[in-house]
Amino acid sequence: MSSNGVLALGGCSISVGRIRAGQQITVLRNGDHATAYDGDGDALGHLTLDLTKRYQGKLHDAA
Numbered sequence: 685m686s687s688n689g690v691l692a693l694g695g696c697s698i699s700v701g702r703i704r705a706g707q708q709i710t711v712l713r714n715g716d717h718a719t720a721y722d723g724d725g726d727a728l729g730h731l732t733l734d735l736t737k738r739y740q741g742k743l744h745d746a747a
Contacts, residue, residue: 696737
C-alpha cells in the first residue's frame with residue numbers, strides 16, 4: 685500500500701483511497717475479479733480487472 689492509497693496487484697494498480705494509506709489491506713483475486721478487505725476482515729470493495737490497463741481505478745463499494 686502506497687502513501688497515496690494505491691496498491692499493486694499483479695502488475696495492476698488499484699486505488700483504495702488515501703484514508704487507507706498505510707493500513708494493512710488483503711486483496712483476494714479470482715481470475716479478473718479482485719476484492720479488498722481491511723485488517724478486521726471487512727470487505728472494502730471489489731472490481732473487475734481490465735488486464736489491458738495498468739491503472740484499474742477505484743474499488744466499487746462492498747454490498
